[in-house]
Amino acid sequence: MYEQSTDRDELRARFTKWMEVTVYRARLNYLKAQSRHIDAIPLEEVEEQLRSPEDEGRWIQEIGLSDSFDFEEEALVTAFSHLPAMKKKVITMLFLLNMTPHEIAEELGCATQYVYKQRSLALKRLRGALKGGDVL
């Protein structure tokens, strides 16, 4: 009888411990998800918020370019000028400065994958603008 009672008390103690751990983990997961949600500002947005058009011009001077691309098509000029700052920067570094995505990633302090994504999105936008005349 005594042994049975001890077993049952042990079950309760074990379950209480399990509950404490489970609740604690759930709390941690929730708070982590919350903080991730708050911090999850895309790099592109941050850059655009911080970078004014004057800064952008300064950046072009800093990297030693007197002027930007020599566009043959006017539509492309318009489309390029409407690109977000980060995409513009990535495209310029890739095609004008002939930098590799890896070098760009190091320069910008971001992942190489991010550079590929920016390039892909920028080219998609430019193609769309040239085909349909839709700039953005």
Add this chain to the structure above:
Amino acid sequence: MTADKFRRTLTEAIEGCTEALADIIELYMPLINRHSQVDGKLDEDLRQYILLHIFNKISNFSI
């Protein structure tokens, strides 16, 4: 709740009985409420998240 009743209720809760689960949750509500506080205030969303987490995980507990 006696030890015997606790064992029965917990077994039923693990098997999926919602009433038994409610009894178990009620028993541990002070613990859940304590962990549902953020900056000294009760966070209802956090409490709900914890409760859902318990509902999903309780079947993993082996008696």
